[in-house]
Structures are given as structure tokens and as C-alpha cells.
Amino acid sequence: MRARLTTLSMVGPALVLFVVMLVVPVGLSIYLSLTDWDGYSANPAFIGLKNYVNLTHSAEAIRAGWVTLLIAAVGTVLLSVLGLGFALLVNGASRLNAFFRIVLFYPHVLSALVVGFLWSAVLGTSGVVNGWLTSKGSAVLPFLSDPKWALASLIAVLVWAGFGVNVVLYLAGLQTVPKDLLEAARIDGATKRQTFFNVTLPALAPVVTVNLVLSLVTLLKTYDLVVSLTGGGPAGSTQTAAYLILWDSFHNNALGFGSAQSVVLMVITAGLALTVARLRARADQGASA
Amino acid sequence: MARSIRRTPGIALLTSVAFLVGAAGCGGGFSDTKGAAGDSTGEVRMLVNITPNLTKSYWEGLVKPFEDANPGVDVKIEAPTGSGVKDTLPQLLAAGNAPDVVETLMADRVLAPQMLDLTDQAWTKDTPLVDQAKLDGKVYTVGVGQQAQSLVFYNKDAFAKAGISAPPKDLDELTADMGKLKAAGYLPLQTAGDYVTGLQLMQLSDPSIATKYPDWFQQVNSKQLKLGDTLLPLLDRYESWIRNGYVDKNALGLKDVGAQTNFLSGKAGMYIMGSWFVRSADDAKPTFDLGVFAAPTEKGQPSPGPQGVTMAAPYMVLKSTKQRDLAVKLVQFLATDKAAVQSQLSQDGNFRKGYTEKLSPLGKQVQDILDQAPKGVAQGEGYGASTLPSGFNGEWNKAVQSLYTGKSAKDVAARMDSWLGSKS
Numbered sequence: 246m247r248a249r250l251t252t253l254s255m256v257g258p259a260l261v262l263f264v265v266m267l268v269v270p271v272g273l274s275i276y277l278s279l280t281d282w283d284g285y286s287a288n289p290a291f292i293g294l295k296n297y298v299n300l301t302h303s304a305e306a307i308r309a310g311w312v313t314l315l316i317a318a319v320g321t322v323l324l325s326v327l328g329l330g331f332a333l334l335v336n337g338a339s340r341l342n343a344f345f346r347i348v349l350f351y352p353h354v355l356s357a358l359v360v361g362f363l364w365s366a367v368l369g370t371s372g373v374v375n376g377w378l379t380s381k382g383s384a385v386l387p388f389l390s391d392p393k394w395a396l397a398s399l400i401a402v403l404v405w406a407g408f409g410v411n412v413v414l415y416l417a418g419l420q421t422v423p424k425d426l427l428e429a430a431r432i433d434g435a436t437k438r439q440t441f442f443n444v445t446l447p448a449l450a451p452v453v454t455v456n457l458v459l460s461l462v463t464l465l466k467t468y469d470l471v472v473s474l475t476g477g478g479p480a481g482s483t484q485t486a487a488y489l490i491l492w493d494s495f496h497n498n499a500l501g502f503g504s505a506q507s508v509v510l511m512v513i514t515a516g517l518a519l520t521v522a523r524l525r526a527r528a529d530q531g532a533s534a
Numbered sequence: 535m536a537r538s539i540r541r542t543p544g545i546a547l548l549t550s551v552a553f554l555v556g557a558a559g560c561g562g563g564f565s566d567t568k569g570a571a572g573d574s575t576g577e578v579r580m581l582v583n584i585t586p587n588l589t590k591s592y593w594e595g596l597v598k599p600f601e602d603a604n605p606g607v608d609v610k611i612e613a614p615t616g617s618g619v620k621d622t623l624p625q626l627l628a629a630g631n632a633p634d635v636v637e638t639l640m641a642d643r644v645l646a647p648q649m650l651d652l653t654d655q656a657w658t659k660d661t662p663l664v665d666q667a668k669l670d671g672k673v674y675t676v677g678v679g680q681q682a683q684s685l686v687f688y689n690k691d692a693f694a695k696a697g698i699s700a701p702p703k704d705l706d707e708l709t710a711d712m713g714k715l716k717a718a719g720y721l722p723l724q725t726a727g728d729y730v731t732g733l734q735l736m737q738l739s740d741p742s743i744a745t746k747y748p749d750w751f752q753q754v755n756s757k758q759l760k761l762g763d764t765l766l767p768l769l770d771r772y773e774s775w776i777r778n779g780y781v782d783k784n785a786l787g788l789k790d791v792g793a794q795t796n797f798l799s800g801k802a803g804m805y806i807m808g809s810w811f812v813r814s815a816d817d818a819k820p821t822f823d824l825g826v827f828a829a830p831t832e833k834g835q836p837s838p839g840p841q842g843v844t845m846a847a848p849y850m851v852l853k854s855t856k857q858r859d860l861a862v863k864l865v866q867f868l869a870t871d872k873a874a875v876q877s878q879l880s881q882d883g884n885f886r887k888g889y890t891e892k893l894s895p896l897g898k899q900v901q902d903i904l905d906q907a908p909k910g911v912a913q914g915e916g917y918g919a920s921t922l923p924s925g926f927n928g929e930w931n932k933a934v935q936s937l938y939t940g941k942s943a944k945d946v947a948a949r950m951d952s953w954l955g956s957k958s
């Protein structure tokens with residue numbers, strides 16, 4: 246009994262926080278998603294699944310969903326590949342590598358809003374790059390003014406701002422690669438490429454999974470960079486799901502509809518993250534069998 | 535809080551909403567009273583817009599004379615905790631922590647039930663646009679000044695070089711002048727992405743729409759008029775401007791500040807913007823002669839037409855206030871005290887009849903336009919009885935921008951009809 250009370254006293258605060266900060270908000274947002282609420286009126290009107298039905302008819306929400314998935318898919322791959330590539334480059338103890346690690350991590354320290362404003366000054370129609378091109382007599386490049394270019398620019402800046410974390414995680418993972426295996430591969434005459442694919446990469450598998458899930462979840466919630474870099478434009482082409490949720494909730498006074506979008510985004514995010522983790526676990530089981 | 539909402543919208547939005555709803559249950563945020571009269575002393579909380587020029591210390595200085603004249607009264611200036619007043623107010627309301635006075639927003643069908651009816655306050659009658667902002671005949675919002683919206687700022691030197699002797703009176707003349715400006719080596723009309731693209735076309739269109747359809751907002755809302763049909767002629771014209779290179783096809787990659795800089799550096803002939811641009815233009819001291827004219831009307835209609843105007847520095851008193859008398863007195867001070875009004879007008883580039891002393895030459899031209907306009911009409915999403923469903927401005931902006939990305943004027947008109955249909 247005493248042991249139980251001790252356990253409860255230790256777990257209790259965390260449990261209360263978990264319920265208050267996660268379970269209750271999620272429950273309430275699911276409830277709000279079933280209402281027509283403008284954010285002001287006293288009693289949100291219960292409308293059942295109408296918000297979800299409207300969501301399936303909303304061309305804007307569907308487009309924002311696809312944009313978000315595209316950003317998440319392309320961004321996750323780029324973050325992982327670049328993160329691992331740079332981690333391999335700066336792996337090892339030297340002063341120069343320590344300097345490069347700081348440089349690589351630096352963009353992640355900046356606020357996403359600052360990053361957006363910074364890059365809009367570089368890529369905008371009157372930005373640094375186009376100013377230089379114009380001075381050389383070349384045509385302006387539509388980094389932020391053409392829908393496809395703007396989406397590509399957004400993904401590129403997201404990757405620039407985010408891959409520092411991946412580098413750090415991969416660097417930590419690289420320290421866990423068994424040195425005796427690397428040594429054995431070297432003695433056996435394996436090339437660097439063979440050593441990487443047959444020794445290093447399998448040993449990094451858990452880190453790869455963590456990086457994939459983290460990148461995926463982060464990119465599915467892309468919001469602040471959209472605000473400061475493209476404003477969702479041109480013509481709504483870079484509107485992400487998170488951007489649209491905030492826009493509908495507060496600019497359009499449709500908190501019920503915004504909550505429905507939040508719930509769907511949450512389910513998709515959780516679903517994708519779990520799928521990646523499951524696939525990794527299955528691959529591990531297959532490898533050990 | 536705003537930071538967490540931005541970073542983790544899915545969860546954080548839910549968290550905040552949950553807190554708010556939970557708090558509302560015990561806080562009684564949605565009061566249905568008419569506000570308690572309160573004591574003659576105490577604290578009045580005012581939620582205001584904070585910008586680079588409307589800083590917190592500016593607001594504190596603005597209300598200081600009121601505090602000095604009312605010993606024991608403390609006006610507490612509150613900055614938005616969200617990204618702006620619009621998303622902060624519902625959070626505060628739901629948390630049962632609503633301010634007494636709110637600045638920036640205007641009453642609409644959603645907000646009005648939370649606001650105090652000021653109709654019986656005689657002093658409101660002399661405040662700008664008070665009648666136009668009425669909702670069901672009731673005064674909820676009072677303002678300090680006006681923002682003229684349908685203005686075209688222009689480079690007089692460029693016009694002279696292009697052989698244009700007088701500003702255009704109708705849209706055919708405007709289009710012809712654009713051709714002349716282009717031939718003279720200027721970008722005829724400076725625009726930008728962000729919110730600017732749609733706003734400019736709406737600002738330009740308002741006088742024509744208001745002349746052609748005096749009750750445009752009401753008729754569109756009641757489906758007597760098809761929204762797309764009323765906008766199509768203007769969209770057709772704008773499409774032709776894009777086709778002819780009268781606007782920069784890459785302008786959507788610019789923000790408002792970049793567009794202003796381009797125009798003020800003398801590269802463009804015209805820039806459509808609200809009267810707040812006067813302050814930026816005066817500060818920039820352009821090397822060319824800068825002028826402004828009222829937005830031309832469609833061919834055959836009198837010019838100048840009605841001027842698109844919005845209320846500058848609008849104030850409302852929350853119905854839930856426990857300091858009703860002090861809150862109303864504070865708003866009266868802010869909207870009627872000569873020094874307070876003058877300060878707010880000059881600080882944010884706003885206008886009000888009778889306050890011309892401190893205007894720059896460009897500002898005087900804007901005041902002349904306002905004085906000569908046959909009437910002021912609601913702009914864009916509108917206000918008072920002239921209001922379109924929430925979200926019109928954003929949808930319109932995206933729709934106009936899609937003209938740059940390959941959609942036709944007819945596509946855009948159909949998109950606006952479809953959007954309005956989804957709101958009913």
C-alpha cells in the first residue's frame with residue numbers, strides 16, 4: 246500500500262499534466278470540431294459531422310493538405326539525406342569540424358519567422374539574387390512569384406533551417422557505430438562505400454527512424470515560415486494545412502471548422518509517424534530473424 | 535502563447551481552445567449584461583494594436599492626460615498575446631478575462647453581441663463614419679478618423695515625361711495612360727503579393743461598384759446580384775493589364791514594403807494604396823514630384839466617385855465590462871479630445887475633417903479628395919450594414935493573384951461566386 250502511494254505520488258503530477266495538457270485539449274477540440282463556433286458566441290451550436298463533410302468539399306483545404314504532404318515528403322527525404330551527408334563530412338574530432346558543426350546548426354537556432362524574412366529579402370523579386378541578376382542584364386527569377394517556384398523555395402528554406410538538428414542526431418548516431426565492425430570491414434578490404442552501406446547505415450537505423458519521424462511531424466505542422474516567406478501565396482499555392490487552420494479559425498471566425506481541420510491533421514500526423522516507426526520495427530525484426 | 539500556436543498549430547490550438555473553453559465555464563466570459571457601471575476610480579483595461587509606430591509607450595502617453603484628469607483611474611494598455619487583436623480577443627473573452635475597451639476591430643454580426651450599445655451616447659454623433667458603421671441601427675463602434683482607400687499615388691514627373699497632362703478620370707483613360715507610361719520606360723502600376731494585389735483592385739473598384747450598385751453589399755448578400763458578374767468587368771480589365779505588361783508579372787514575389795520602395799524610388803508611375811501610405815511617402819522624401827488622385831470611375835460615371843473609406847482607430851466597449859462608465863468616458867476622450875485625436879491622426883497617417891493643420895502637402899491632397907468625394911463607401915469586406923461574409927478579403931486576394939498564374943477573369947468571377955455560395 247505504502248509502495249503504491251509512493252508510486253502514485255511520483256506519477257501523479259505527470260499524470261495530471263498529461264491529462265490537462267493533452268487529453269482534455271484533444272477531447273475538447275474533437276468536441277469543437279462537431280460544432281459551428283465563431284469563437285465569440287456563448288454556446289457553440291452542435292452540428293455533428295458537418296465540418297468534416299464540408300472539409301471533403303473544400304477545394305482549398307484539400308489543396309492545402311496536398312501541399313502539406315508534398316512538403317513533408319520531399320522535405321523529410323532532403324533533411325535525412327543532407328543531414329546524414331553533412332554529418333559524415335564533419336564527423337571526427339578536429340577544430341575545423343567543430344566549427345563546421347556550429348555553422349551547420351546555426352540556422353536552426355533562428356526563429357522561423359526571422360528565417361522567412363531573411364530569405365524573402367534574398368529571394369524576393371527585388372531581393373539580393375534578383376537584384377544581382379538584374380544588374381547583369383538577366384531576367385528576374387520567380388522564386389516567390391510563381392506557384393511552383395514558391396513551393397520549391399519554401400521547401401528549400403525549410404530544409405536549410407531544419408537540417409542542423411538532423412546533423413546533430415546523425416553525429417550522435419555515428420558515435421554508436423561499433424568501431425570493431427568498422428575495423429573488421431577495413432581489414433577485410435571493404436571499400437568506403439561498402440563499409441557505409443553494410444556497417445554504418447544499418448547501425449544508424451534507429452537514428453534514421455527518429456530523424457524521419459521528427460522531420461515528418463515538424464514539416465506537417467509548417468506554419469511560421471509560410472507566414473514570413475510567402476504569406477501562403479502566390480494565389481494560395483503555398484498554403485499549408487496549419488496555415489489554413491489558423492486562417493480559418495481566426496480570420497474567418499470559423500473555429501469549429503478550424504478544429505475539424507486540426508483533428509484531421511493530428512490523425513494524419515500520428516498515422517504517418519506510427520507507420521514509419523512500425524515499418525522500422527518490422528525491418529529490424531526481419532534483420533534479426 | 536502565440537509562439538506555441540505558430541509552432542505546433544495542431545496541438546497548441548487545441549490546447550489554447552481547451553483552456554479557453556474550460557476557463558469560460560468557470561469565468562463567465564460570455565456575459566450578457568450591459569456592463570456594471572463601476573466606481574469612479576479604478577482600472578480600465580484596453581486591448582490595442584501594437585505596431586512600430588503605435589508602440590505601447592505611445593498608447594500610455596496618449597491616455598496619460600485622461601488619467602491625469604481622472605485621479606485614481608489607471609488605464610492599463612494591453613498588447614495582443616496572439617498574432618493580433620482579432621485572435622487575442624476571443625481568447626480573452628472565452629477565458630473570462632476580457633478587456634474593458636478594444637481598439638482596431640469593428641462590430642460585425644459576430645462581435646456585436648459582445649459589445650456595449652453606445653447609441654445613447656450623444657458625443658458619438660460627431661465621430662467619423664459612425665452612421666455607416668451602425669449595425670441594425672445601433673452604434674457599437676466609434677472611431678478617431680478615416681482612412682481613405684480609393685487613392686492612386688502617382689509620379690508626376692513620369693506622367694509629364696509620358697505626355698500625360700492630367701490624372702485620368704475614368705478607367706479607359708487610366709488604361710491609356712498606362713500604355714503611355716510603359717512607352718516612356720516606366721512600370722505603369724506598382725503592385726505586390728502579400729495582401730496588396732487584391733486590396734489594390736478592390737480600392738480601385740469601389741467607386742465604380744458603389745456608383746453602379748448603390749446597395750452592392752446588401753444586394754450581393756441577398757443574391758439579387760451575382761458577385762462574379764459585378765466584379766467581372768474589373769477583372770477583365772486587370773487581366774488585360776497583366777497581359778500588356780502594365781503590372782509586373784513577378785510582383786507577387788514582393789511584399790508591401792518592397793513595392794513601396796520600388797514606387798518611391800521612381801521606377802513606377804502609379805501605386806494604389808490607402809491614405810496610410812502618405813506617412814511612408816513623406817518620410818521617404820522621394821526625388822520626384824509625388825501626387826495623388828481619386829480612383830477613376832468606369833467610363834461615363836462622374837469623377838470623383840464615392841471614396842472607399844474605413845474607420846481609423848475604431849474603439850468598442852465590451853459588454854462584460856465592470857467599469858462601464860469609465861470605459862465609455864475613456865473612449866469618448868480618445869475619439870473627441872482634440873489633442874488625443876490629433877495625436878492619433880498624425881501617428882498613424884489618418885484623416886478627419888477639421889484637422890488639417892499638421893498635414894503635409896501630400897496629406898492635404900488626400901484630405902481634399904476626402905472632402906470632394908460625394909460620399910464614403912465601405913471597402914472590401916466592409917463594416918456595419920455593408921458587410922460581406924468574413925473571409926472575403928483573403929479569398930479575393932488569392933483569386934486576383936490567380937490571374938497572374940494563368941486563371942482567366944471568368945475563372946476568378948466564378949470562384950468568387952462559388953465562395954459566396956459556400957457561405958450561405
